[in-house]
Amino acid sequence: MDSEVEDQISVREESFVCGGVETQVVKCGPWSNLFDEQGISKPKLLIFIIPGNPGFSPFYVPFIKALYSRMDSRFPIWAISHAGFYMSPKDKKTLTAPDDSSAQEIEDIYGLNGQIEHKIAFLRAHVPKDIKLILIGHSIGSYIALHIMKRAPELPIIHSFLLFPTIERMSESPRGRIATPLLCWFRYMLYATSYLLFKPCPEIIRSFLTQKALERVRFKGDIPLKNLFQPFCIANAVYLGSQEMVQVVKRDDEIIKEHLPKLTFYYGKTDG
Numbered sequence: 001m002d003s004e005v006e007d008q009i010s011v012r013e014e015s016f017v018c019g020g021v022e023t024q025v026v027k028c029g030p031w032s033n034l035f036d037e038q039g040i041s042k043p044k045l046l047i048f049i050i051p052g053n054p055g056f057s058p059f060y061v062p063f064i065k066a067l068y069s070r071m072d073s074r075f076p077i078w079a080i081s082h083a084g085f086y087m088s089p090k091d092k093k094t095l096t097a098p099d100d101s102s103a104q105e106i107e108d109i110y111g112l113n114g115q116i117e118h119k120i121a122f123l124r125a126h127v128p129k130d131i132k133l134i135l136i137g138h139s140i141g142s143y144i145a146l147h148i149m150k151r152a153p154e155l156p157i158i159h160s161f162l163l164f165p166t167i168e169r170m171s172e173s174p175r176g177r178i179a180t181p182l183l184c185w186f187r188y189m190l191y192a193t194s195y196l197l198f199k200p201c202p203e204i205i206r207s208f209l210t211q212k213a214l215e216r217v218r219f220k221g222d223i224p225l226k227n228l229f230q231p232f233c234i235a236n237a238v239y240l241g242s243q244e245m246v247q248v249v250k251r252d253d254e255i256i257k258e259h260l261p262k263l264t265f266y267y268g269k270t271d272g
Contacts, residue, residue, distance in 0.1 A: 009065045009073075013058070013223050015088045016095050018125070019118045020105035024086035026057040026223060028068045029076035034128055045132045045158075047077040050119060052139025052166075053244065054237045055082030058223040060138075083118045084110040084236030087227055097125035110236045112243040116144050120152045127155075135160040139271065140244050143167045146255045149262070161264045164271040168251035170244050183242040194234040201229070 011028045031043055047067070049060055057079040064077050083106075088094060106121065108114045127133065133156055137145030142165030149157055166173075171180040182190070198206060210228045214221075227233045256263065 009068055011061055011064060011222055014095055015086065015092060016097055016122070016126075018097070018122045019083055019109045019114070021083045021109055021118075022086055022088050022094060023083060023118070023122065024057055024081040024088075025122075026061060026064065026079045027076065028064045028078070029073065031076045034076075034126065034131060043075050043131065045075045045134065046127055047071075047075055047134045047136060048123065048127075049077065049079035050135065050137045050141035050144050051079065051082065052141050052164075053082070053240050054228075054233075055085045055115075055141070055240075056225055056227065057081040058221050058225045059219070061221040061223055062219075080119065080122060082115055082236070082240065084240075085227065085233050087230055087232060089226075097122075110239055112140075112143075112240060112247050115240065116147045116151065119144055120148055120155075123148070123152070123155055129154075129156065131156070133157045136163065137161070137165065138163045139166050140240075140248070143244075143248055146252065146259075149259050150252075150255050157262065159262050159264065160259070161266065163266045164268060165265055166244070166248060168248065170248040171246075176245060179241065180245045183238055183245055187238055187242050190238050191231075191235045194238075195231040198229045198231050198234070206230070 009028065011026055014025050014027060014032075016023050016025065029043075031037055031041075034043070034046070037043065049057070049064065051057060051060060060079045064079060068077050104121075106114050106117045109118055123133070135145040135148065135157055137143070137160065142162035145160045145162060146167060148155065149160060170176045201209075206229045207226070210225060213228060214225065
C-alpha cells in the first residue's frame, strides 16, 4: 500500500544559480517559491536534504517520496545537488532566487569549504526566516550540515538528522585507505581519463552507460540522472573527495556539544 501511495507522489526538478554556478534542486510538495506562499497555505517547516558524494539530488527521490508519504504530505522536502554536479540542458530555464546575493561567486565552490558556503547561500536566499528547517545530511552531507549550524546560527534549524555520517577520520576507514591514494595522488590522472573516455562520447552512449549503472544498483527515479558520466561532474566529485580525505580528520566535538539536543546520528555497517 505504501509503495502505491509513493508512486503517486510527484517530484520536480528546478535549477538555480547559486554561488555563481548552476544548481539542481529536487522538490516534493505543492510549494515552490516559499516567499510567495501566504496564510494557511504557507508551510511552517522545510526538510532540506544534503547529499553525500557523488552529490546528485535525484538519487534521493525514493527516500524523499517515502518520507513525504509518512509525514502525511504536510511539509515540503527539498534535496540540493552539490555545486559542480549539474549541467542544465540548453533548453532548460534557470530560475532566479528571491535574494540575488545567492548569485555571488563563492571561492573554491567545488571544494569542501565552498560546498558548505554554497548550501548556506541557497538557504539564505530561498527560505524565509519564519520557516523552520530540518536538515538531513547523508555521508559527507552530515559534515556539511554540522558546519552550516556552526557558520549560520541565524538559520532557524530545529534539528539535523545525520545519516551514515562521515565526520571524522575518513582516510582511516577501510574504503578511505583505498580512496585516499586514488583521489589525492592520482587525481589529475582520473581527470584526464574521464575527459578522454566520456567527452567524445555521444549523448546516447552516455545515457546508455548511465542506465546500466543505475540498473546495477537497482535505482529507479522519476528524474533522469543525465550528469553521471559528464567529465565536468566527475572531476568535481573527485576533487571534493580528495578534500574530504584530507580535511575530515578530527571530529569537531565543539559543534556537536553546542548543538547536541538538535542532533540525531544514524550509523550502520553498510550504506547502500
